[in-house]
Amino acid sequence: MHFIVIGTANQTTHNIMPEALPLLAQPCVFSGGQRHYGLVKALLPEQHTWITIKGSMVALFEQYQQAGETVVIFASGDPLFYGMVQTIYKYAPKATLQVFPHFSSIQRLFTKIGQPYEQVRHTSVHGRGWKELDAALIKDDKFISVLTDVTRSPQAIAARMLQYNFHHYEMVVAEDLDGQQENITSGTLKEMTTRSFHPLNCVLLRQVSPAKMPGMGIADQQFEGLPGRPNMITKRSVRLVTLSHLQLHTAATFWDIGCCTGSVAIEAKRMHADLGVYAFEIRTECETIIQHNMERLAAPGIEVVMGDFYEKDHASLPSPDAVFIGGHGNRLDALVQIINQHINKGGRIVLNAVQASSREQFVISATNAGWELQPEEVLQVNAHNPITILTAIKTR
Incomplete structure (x- = not known):
C-alpha cells in the first residue's frame, strides 16, 4: 500500500x-x-x-x-x-x-506567544496514559508541552500536578488555534482546575519558581511510615546501594515486591522517571500510606498492586527487568520460582537479608533457578543489624 x-x-x-x-x-x-x-x-x-x-x-x-x-x-x-x-x-x-x-499546534502556540522551543520537553496524553508527562515533571523540565484530549484535559492535568506536589508551574492553554474560537490564556494550576476549555486545545507548562522536590537519597523522615513501626523502611544508605545493584538505568520495568510504605519504589521512580514501577504489598494499611508518600514526594506513575503477590496474574503485567524482594512471607523459594518465570533474560534480582536463613535460602533457590549470583555486600546502619545485599542475574 x-x-x-x-x-x-x-x-x-x-x-x-x-x-x-x-x-x-x-x-x-x-x-x-x-x-x-x-x-x-x-x-x-x-x-x-x-x-x-x-x-x-x-x-x-x-x-x-x-x-x-x-x-x-x-x-x-x-x-x-x-x-x-x-x-x-x-x-x-x-x-x-x-x-x-x-x-503542529505546539508550533502555532509558540509562534503566537513568541516562545522558543528548542529546550521544551514535548509530551502527549492524547489517547494514552500519563507516563510521558509524569516523567517530564519528575525530571523537572523547565518547559513542557502537552497534547491533550477530552479526558486528560487542562483541568485534569492541573489537578494531577497539584495532587503530586508540582506547584511550581504555570499553565498556558491554547484553544482552537487558527480557528474561529481561538483563545490563549495563562494562569496558575489552581485557576486552571476551575476553568472550562474548548475541546481542541494544547498546553504549555512553564516553571515560575524553583522546584522543592527531593533529590537522590530521600531522607527517611520524609516518608510517612507505618504507625508505631518507624523502622519498617529500607534505610536511605541501604536503599541507594540496593538500587545500584539493580542497575535500573538498563531496565524498562521494575517490580518492588513487598514495598511496605513505598520507599524503594519511590526512590527508583524519582531516579529513573521513565521506568515502569510496579509496587506490590499485602498489608491493607499500606495502600493509603504509599499513595500519600507518592504525592508528597512527587512520584506519580507508580502502579501499586495490593493483595497477595502469590495469587496475582503475573502474566498480565509487563515482564520485569529488575526485581527487589522486600518481603516474601517465608515463601522465598516459591517467590524465586515465580520471578524466574516472568523476569526477562539478563534481569537482576536483589534481596536484602537480615537473617542468615534468608541468605542461605536465597542462595539455594537462586542456584536451583540457574541464576548467576553476584558478589555480596554487607552494610550496617548505625546500631541496626548488618544487612547482606544479595544480587543474582537471570542468564538463561
Missing part, C-alpha cells in the same frame, strides 16, 4: 502546503477525521471516496487494504509529531509513505 499523509491547518483556506495540492487530482481514496473532511472537502475532486477515521484502527486499515489504491490521509498539523505516521507504521509496517506536514 501507499499512503500520502497531508497535514492540515485548523482553517478552511490555505490549510495544506502548496506542494501537496497537485496530489489531490490523482485517483486516490481520501481519509481523515470528520473535522478534517470539513476543512479540506472543497479541495477534493467532485467525485471522491472518503473513509472517516473513527473507532477500531484494525478495522480502518482493513478498509484501506480493501480500497486497493493510494490512500491520502489528512491529519492535524504535523503528522510526524504524535500523529498518523506512527499509526501507519504500527498497522501497515510494509507500506510506503509520502508526508507533507503543516505546522
Whole structure:
C-alpha cells in the first residue's frame, strides 16, 4: 500500500502546503477525521471516496487494504509529531509513505506567544496514559508541552500536578488555534482546575519558581511510615546501594515486591522517571500510606498492586527487568520460582537479608533457578543489624 499523509491547518483556506495540492487530482481514496473532511472537502475532486477515521484502527486499515489504491490521509498539523505516521507504521509496517506536514499546534502556540522551543520537553496524553508527562515533571523540565484530549484535559492535568506536589508551574492553554474560537490564556494550576476549555486545545507548562522536590537519597523522615513501626523502611544508605545493584538505568520495568510504605519504589521512580514501577504489598494499611508518600514526594506513575503477590496474574503485567524482594512471607523459594518465570533474560534480582536463613535460602533457590549470583555486600546502619545485599542475574 501507499499512503500520502497531508497535514492540515485548523482553517478552511490555505490549510495544506502548496506542494501537496497537485496530489489531490490523482485517483486516490481520501481519509481523515470528520473535522478534517470539513476543512479540506472543497479541495477534493467532485467525485471522491472518503473513509472517516473513527473507532477500531484494525478495522480502518482493513478498509484501506480493501480500497486497493493510494490512500491520502489528512491529519492535524504535523503528522510526524504524535500523529498518523506512527499509526501507519504500527498497522501497515510494509507500506510506503509520502508526508507533507503543516505546522503542529505546539508550533502555532509558540509562534503566537513568541516562545522558543528548542529546550521544551514535548509530551502527549492524547489517547494514552500519563507516563510521558509524569516523567517530564519528575525530571523537572523547565518547559513542557502537552497534547491533550477530552479526558486528560487542562483541568485534569492541573489537578494531577497539584495532587503530586508540582506547584511550581504555570499553565498556558491554547484553544482552537487558527480557528474561529481561538483563545490563549495563562494562569496558575489552581485557576486552571476551575476553568472550562474548548475541546481542541494544547498546553504549555512553564516553571515560575524553583522546584522543592527531593533529590537522590530521600531522607527517611520524609516518608510517612507505618504507625508505631518507624523502622519498617529500607534505610536511605541501604536503599541507594540496593538500587545500584539493580542497575535500573538498563531496565524498562521494575517490580518492588513487598514495598511496605513505598520507599524503594519511590526512590527508583524519582531516579529513573521513565521506568515502569510496579509496587506490590499485602498489608491493607499500606495502600493509603504509599499513595500519600507518592504525592508528597512527587512520584506519580507508580502502579501499586495490593493483595497477595502469590495469587496475582503475573502474566498480565509487563515482564520485569529488575526485581527487589522486600518481603516474601517465608515463601522465598516459591517467590524465586515465580520471578524466574516472568523476569526477562539478563534481569537482576536483589534481596536484602537480615537473617542468615534468608541468605542461605536465597542462595539455594537462586542456584536451583540457574541464576548467576553476584558478589555480596554487607552494610550496617548505625546500631541496626548488618544487612547482606544479595544480587543474582537471570542468564538463561
